[in-house]
Amino acid sequence: MSNRKDCSGCQNPYTPQMARIIRILPQIQDHQLFQIQFEDQQLVKSFTYRPGQFVMLSVIGTGEAPFSISSSPTHAGVIELCVRRIGHVTDALFKLAPNTMVGIRGPYGNGFPIEQLEGNNILLIAGGLGMAPLRSLLNYVLDNRSKFKDVILMYGARNPEEMLFKYELLNLIDLADVKCLLTVDKDESKTWKAYTGVVTNLFEHVDINPAQTYAAICGPEIMFKFVLEKLLQRNFPKDRILMSLERNMQCGVGKCGHCMIGCKYTCLDGPIFTYWDAINLPEMI
Ligand SMILES: Cc1cc2nc3c(=O)[nH]c(=O)nc-3n(C[C@H](O)[C@H](O)[C@H](O)COP(=O)(O)OP(=O)(O)OC[C@H]3O[C@@H](n4cnc5c(N)ncnc54)[C@H](O)[C@@H]3O)c2cc1C
Ligand code: FES
Known part of the structure; x- marks a missing residue:
């Protein structure tokens, strides 16, 4: 929308x-x-x-x-x-x-289709600065907790020093309202108490029913590739995979054409696209 x-x-x-x-x-x-x-x-x-x-x-x-x-x-x-x-x-x-x-x-932009997400499990998968838009969705879901089923967050950063909203997210680990899985690629300080390894390793720790789940993804391009592989291996319906994509933008209101992918304006039709949209517009990801 x-x-x-x-x-x-x-x-x-x-x-x-x-x-x-x-x-x-x-x-x-x-x-x-x-x-x-x-x-x-x-x-x-x-x-x-x-x-x-x-x-x-x-x-x-x-x-x-x-x-x-x-x-x-x-x-x-x-x-x-x-x-x-x-x-x-x-x-x-x-x-x-x-x-x-x-x-x-x-x-x-369109934002996440929150009404459509209601009544479903929500799986949020973020890498690096991708946590910025997903934090909005996460807090919205937690503030309207009864409208959603299971809520799972998988977030990966390069190391503990590069994890955004670290203390806020560490506080979620013990909550029953959300399964909060945090991982870092490397922990040279040996102080990190959560997971180590890439974000896709976190799939081992969750049991997901794709037919009742919406996945929301935001992160670096390379992360999309591996996360999409995992979701598709689990038979996630393509219209239940929501991706927040960034494109070079200037006007933000559909006038300049800078953000166009095929016939779509990222600033109007996005930045949230389904995987279904993406396979119909191959240059999208
Ligand atoms: C929908 C949307 C949401 C965004 N949300 C955030 C956010 O929450 N936090 C944040 O820090 N940034 C976000 N960005 C990215 C941010 O808008 C750019 O980094 C912006 O260019 C910064 O402006 P600047 O003048 O400082 O950098 P510039 O001087 O314009 O550019 C610095 C470098 O970044 C490159 N670049 C510019 N835009 C992008 C882009 N969209 N993707 C990849 N590379 C780019 C340029 O080519 C250049 O190499 C978002 C972008 C979009 C389109
Ligand atoms: S940013 Fe100008 S058309 Fe989208």
Whole structure:
């Protein structure tokens, strides 16, 4: 489902709304979580989104870039973006202090089909920064726990120092509401108490009924290949595999064509696609 409404409510789709960085929480190296609140109090109350949607954030005088919303719509008032410093805009963003204004437009993209997911088991599989959009879905599901069956998270990072939201996720390990499986490729410090090995090894620890489960995947491209192999070996229906994909984006609103894959606009028709969509558009993954 495309979401073509935006927060600006005005004619020009490129006009951002002013928002304030209220808190910056350092994560791992070169990754920070930005808590952002709109200046317009009406918008603070009315702004909502689906897990899996993204916003365009502008650093005034520098430029803008798309970022997945990492918070859950069940926590209204503040949006959280987990950002990796990689280039022009993110460099400038990392130089800002709390209380600085930025521009936000959106939310954009389709997001996860949450109503369709209700009544099913939810299997979330993330690698690296892929946890950013999946954290929104995870927290949404946990806040609406009775609407879903089993909830399983498999998350892999290179090492314990590179695991995003580490303490938040470690706190989930002992909860009965979710089976939280965390793994790192390597643990040279020998301090890691959860699993070691690639994320696909975690499939050994779960018993999944594909006909009653939706899998949501986000991570580096190489991870998709191996995770898809595992899911298909288990006869996962292709329309029950949901992938959050990133493409180079400029406008976010279906005007510039930068994000097109075949006849699809990633910014409107995605960034969440089913595996079924992907096999019909081979250049998608
Ligand atoms: C829907 C969507 C959601 C995103 N969510 C997040 C998020 O939650 N957190 C986050 O840190 N980043 C996210 N990104 C990626 C982020 O938008 C880019 O890294 C962006 O280019 C950063 O802007 P910049 O000006 O700092 O980097 P630039 O100076 O534009 O680029 C730095 C380098 O990254 C490359 N690049 C740019 N865009 C992408 C891309 N989409 N995929 C791969 N390489 C790219 C460029 O080619 C260049 O080599 C998302 C992208 C999309 C499309
Ligand atoms: S980003 Fe411009 S059309 Fe999608």
